Amino acid sequence: MNRFKIKYLLATLACFVSFSAFTCTSSVKADTTDTTPHVTYDAHVENIGWQDPWSKDGAEIGTDGKGLRVEALKIKLLNAPAGAKISYQAHVQNVGWQDWVSDGTEAGTDGKGLRVEALKIKLENMPGYSIQYQAHVQNIGWQDWVSDGAEAGTDGKGLRVEALRIKIVKNNDTPASSISLSKSTDSLKVGDTDTLSATLSNNANSKNITWTSSDSSIVSVDNNGKITALKEGTANVTASSDGKTASCAVTVAKAATTDTAPSLSYSAHVQNIGWQTPVTDGMEVGTDGKGLRVEAFKLNLLNAPAGAKITYQAHVQNIGWQDWVSNGAEAGTDGKGLRVEALRIKLENMPGYSIEYQAHVQNIGWQNWVNDGEEAGTDGQGLRVEALRIRIVKSVPVDSISLNKQTDTIAVGNSDTLSAAVAPTNSTFVWTSSDSSIASVDASGKVTGIKAGTATITASSLDGKKTASCSVTVADKTVVTFKDPVLEQAVRKEINKTTGQLYNTDVNKITSLGIIKDTVINSLDGIEQLSNLKQLWLNYGNVTDLTPISKLSNLKILSLNGDTDIDISPIGNLTNLNQLDIGESKISNINVLNKLNNLNYLILDKNTSIKDFSPLGSLTNLTLLQASYCNFSDLTPLAKMKNLSRVSLNYNNITSIEPLKSSTNLVDLVLSGNKISDITPVANLTNLESISLSYNQVNNISSLAKLTKLKSLMLDHTGISDISSLSGLTNLNYLGVQDNNIEDITSLKNLTNLANLKISQNKISNVDAIGNLTNLTLLDMNNNQISNINAIKNSTKLISLSMHHNKVSDISALSKLTNLESLNLGNNPINDVTPLKDLSHLYEVDLTTSQANIDYLNSVLRLGHAYNNKNQDN
Helix, strand or coil: CCCCCCCEHHHHECEEEECCCEEEEEEEECCCCCCCEEEEEEECCCCCECCCCCCCCCCCEEECCCCCCEEEEEEEECCCCCCCCCEEEEECCCEEEEECCECCCCCCCCCCCCEEEEEEEEECCCEEEEEEEEEEEEEEEEECCCEECEEEECCCCCCEEEEEEEEEEEEECCCCEEEEEEEEEEEEEECCCCEEEEEEECCHHHHCCEECCCCCCCECCCCCEEEEECEEEEEEEEEEEEEEEEEEEEEEECCCCCCCCCEEEEEEEEECCCCCCCCCCCCEEEECCCCCCCCEEEEEEECCCCCCEEEEEEEEEECCCCEEEEECCCCCCCCCCCCCCEEEEEEEECCCCEEEECCCEEEEEECEECCCCCCECCCCCCCCCCEEEEEEEECCCEEEEEECHHHHHHEECCCCEEEEEEEECCEHHHHHHHECCEEEEECCCCCECCCCCEEEEEEEEEECCCCCEEEEEEEEEEEEECCCCCHHHHHHHHHCCCCCCCCCHCCCCCCCCCCCCCCCCCCCCCCHHHCCCEEECCCCCCCCHHHHHCCCCCCEEEEEECCCCCCCCHHCCCCCEEEECCCCCCCCCCHHHHHCCCCEEECCCCCCCCCCCHHHHCCCCCCEEEECCCCCCCCCHCCCCCCEEEEECCCCCCCCCCCHHHCCCCCCEECCCCCCCHHHHHHHHCCEEEEEEECCCCCCCCHHCCCCCCCCCEEECCCCCCHHHHHHCCCCCEEEECCCCCCHHHHHHCCCCEEEEEECCCCCCCHHHHHHCCCCEEEEEECCCCCCCCCHCCCCCEEEEEEECCCCCCCCCHHHHHCCCCECCCCCCCCCCCCCCCCCCCCCEECCCCCCCCHHHHHHHCCCCCECCCCCCC
């Protein structure tokens, strides 16, 4: 039951005595009987902003099917025990994992256009409850539910989260009386995997299961029961819960002789995490970016020749270099909290192969790859190893090797990539630096200046007999200045340097910069020195000269929304741009767009002075175009844009959409508020999922019949009377046909996926077709001629129902709509409201002009807002 303080205006009396006045009010206390914990949440969505109202207990936030990114979220608990809280963190585009926040604080970003890619949620101080959540992800759809701190979404794949559902679940805390496994024995070959499943009696909580291996050098097992065969032998894999155990004897045999390629399996023991699941050949173990130390590691060869082995040693805090160990033995320590600071690895009895490895080190990051017994990490500097990558490489002799440069100059903090030409092309070589404190080099030949000086970068064969070198001079850093103090402060904020001299090495780190509404900038002088800038937002400023940004050749995203009276010709040099927003900029000439052939996204909204739209014709790579409120009339320039998927052209002067008939990749088309009467060309656009044609004069909508993928259709104020052609659009989730001349809605009876239906201001008297629409959550049918609403009784998922200005007197059909929260019955001849007495979720009721007893409803339902002609709560 919602808790609200209800105010009712009972009477108003005025008495002009000594110039004083008084007002009398009364209130109804909120219901306090609901002690069940709930979760409520909200999302900041691309092109929408913060959604309203907040969602609750498993309901969806965000959007699915519209391709819009979630950019931020907020989560709160309701009715939570004292001391309980909900914590959450977001993985954000270009940012990575943010810090954990809690209880309504924002996670993610708003105003920067960055997508949330993944999230984690957990409850604290709430024993007996779990938090469950799932994400709708770009190109994937709804993922499985996860819980209690597990990751939903993806990180490292660049995919946006588009929608979320979150719910609190009461745990089953009954301990298991027994446990059993799907197998009691298993046979694998080296390198194989299998997954065991455990079953608990009493429906006990499966999250309490712990998996262990009696010999993890033979068989490893992860938290989900996945086992990996590492070497020949036998080991027992055991599942334990509440003191009960079950085991599977796993026998590992030599790999099949047809699989002769040696490979590698390895794992790390990490601070606060413990032993991680083994990975193979070049994958990362440990963590980078979290500041956690690697404390130990184990390595195993797979499919190795007879007699071959891998040996390794660790340099450990307070211990130094340990003895060499091999083949699955532990190097380092676990349980002592000591960091691994360096390591060495080598192969024995494996001619023709080399072992390569690299370490991610505190304050340094990823070092160069080293090989065959060389040191990775540092010793004597007290720095922790945080992550490792290891791989076996088959040696192919090098006949010749040469570099594209023999000399190079870079600034401190800058990078350049050398390329090596080797023969044969599949031969094996490594990159090294004569002094990595001056210039480092990675496995791809990328050279980075560390400090001023000279270093030699060498590409060499594994045996060192073939080499090629480049002498790299690293120049000292230079001072960077900005004419506009607002721009300077934005730069300082981005690099977290509030005072002191700014250098090129500082600003070279910036890839994204936002100067948005309410922050006025007058000059861009100096911004050209941000040579690695890829994303720039300069919204609602006073900038008129864009010349400085013409040198930002790496720029991919540029927003100048609201920067009025600008000359955009300097952006013609930015040929790598793929997203451009110049909405509300009072521009009149867009000829420069002819040069920006890589554009994917273009926003031109509210530029009413553009006379010639023909330059759009060259933008054949566009996938999104927004040009609403632009006096756009002729769509001919769009005829060659075969890649368009989303087009928004609201409130222009468009009369013909014939040029769009070949845009068969269109998914979302918005054409409201134009002068369109013939929509025949849309019949070809069979991939459309959303179309808006409201506020046009469309009399015939038969062309829509072929658009069977449609999920959203808006036809408000179009003058239509016949909607029979919609009968086959069974994927529709949203339909708006308000303010028309419709009398018959029989054709809607098969649209059983409809969740939102708006049919207000028509001439409808019979709504029997709605009886089939059991998935409706919102129904608006105001200002019609409806008297019988019996069909609505089947729509038990309804949350909002509005049907004011009809002829309804009997509302008994509403008695089963227990999910209703908002109900508008105004201007209907209703006297009896007792059918509403059990609608416990009902919060808002409008019975304007009725003679119904609103006070009765207040007494049984504790309404938040109630209205009629006698008693109104404002």
